Amino acid sequence: MKIQLASTLPFTPVQLDSRHVEPRRSVAQLQTHSNGIDFVQPVYEFKHSDDEVVSYLVDPTEKVQIESQHSLSITAANDSCAKVESEMIWIEHNDSMTYKPYAFLVMSAITQLVSKWDGVVYRTPSGERLRESAFQATLQVVDACVCPQGRLWVMVNLTSENASGAVLQNRTAVRQLGWVPVAA
Numbered sequence: 066m067k068i069q070l071a072s073t074l075p076f077t078p079v080q081l082d083s084r085h086v087e088p089r090r091s092v093a094q095l096q097t098h099s100n101g102i103d104f105v106q107p108v109y110e111f112k113h114s115d116d117e118v119v120s121y122l123v124d125p126t127e128k129v130q131i132e133s134q135h136s137l138s139i140t141a142a143n144d145s146c147a148k149v150e151s152e153m154i155w156i157e158h159n160d161s162m163t164y165k166p167y168a169f170l171v172m173s174a175i176t177q178l179v180s181k182w183d184g185v186v187y188r189t190p191s192g193e194r195l196r197e198s199a200f201q202a203t204l205q206v207v208d209a210c211v212c213p214q215g216r217l218w219v220m221v222n223l224t225s226e227n228a229s230g231a232v233l234q235n236r237t238a239v240r241q242l243g244w245v246p247v248a249a
Contacts, residue, residue, distance in 0.1 A: 078209035174247035
């Protein structure tokens with residue numbers, strides 16, 4: 066299997082959330098620890114102040130409690146922060162926070178996908194499978210999204226290959242545009 070990136074668009078995945086009027090792209094994932102509970106939430110922007118304080122623009126309604134390694138639950142945040150437009154708030158970095166850029170998370174997940182590829186492409190994130198599995202394929206990563214439960218998916222344009230690894234040239238070549246889960 067070969068993986069290609071069509072652009073840098075997957076490095077700022079769309080946050081799929083029915084509460085959004087328009088889809089939002091985020092730059093990072095912020096993990097926090099508060100009162101013995103671990104949380105994760107998307108970061109839409111970050112800034113450095115003159116006094117070297119880093120702040121993150123987040124939506125407090127998107128704070129998700131990490132219950133176990135693969136189980137998340139949506140929890141409203143009660144952080145005391147200054148409000149800005151459209152329910153977004155700025156929060157200052159503290160020692161209980163870990164900032165993970167999506168560029169790093171997406172590249173790491175795509176690298177792991179090479180060894181864990183099961184050949185399955187889905188019509189939508191968490192949706193139905195498209196056609197049969199394709200183990201010998203070229204995946205062109207077109208975009209990325211994160212489901213409300215925190216799972217990272219990449220949109221791929223898949224082209225099947227024959228046993229020799231050459232891309233099929235006839236009109237029966239299998240091309241699928243769909244979604245592949247890459248990380249929880």
